[in-house]
Amino acid sequence: MKGKRRKFSSAFKAKVALEALKEKETLAELAQRFEVHAVMISKWKQEFLEKSAHVFDKEADQEEQVDPDRLYAKIGQLELENDFLKKSLKKLH
Structure with missing residues (x-):
C-alpha cells in the first residue's frame, strides 16, 4: 500500500531552493537535512531560477490592477447619463 503524497508549501520550496543555490552543501546533504x-x-x-524574474514585474502588475471604486463611480455616471437620455427621448416622442 502506498503512503500519502507529501505536500510542501511554496515557502518551504523557496527555502530549500535558496539553500541549494548557496551550494554550501551537496544535494545529498540537503536532501537528508530537509527529508526530500x-x-x-x-x-x-x-x-x-526560471520564475525569479517575475519578482521584479511588480510595476507591470500594479499598472494592470484596476481601482474598483473608480469603476463603480464610472458605472454610476453612465447610469445617470443613460437615464437622462431615456427621459429626453421620451420627451421627443
Whole structure:
C-alpha cells in the first residue's frame, strides 16, 4: 500500500531552493537535512531560477490592477447619463 503524497508549501520550496543555490552543501546533504529527494530539490531550484524574474514585474502588475471604486463611480455616471437620455427621448416622442 502506498503512503500519502507529501505536500510542501511554496515557502518551504523557496527555502530549500535558496539553500541549494548557496551550494554550501551537496544535494545529498540537503536532501537528508530537509527529508526530500535530491531530484525534487533540483526541480525546485530550476523552477525558482526560471520564475525569479517575475519578482521584479511588480510595476507591470500594479499598472494592470484596476481601482474598483473608480469603476463603480464610472458605472454610476453612465447610469445617470443613460437615464437622462431615456427621459429626453421620451420627451421627443
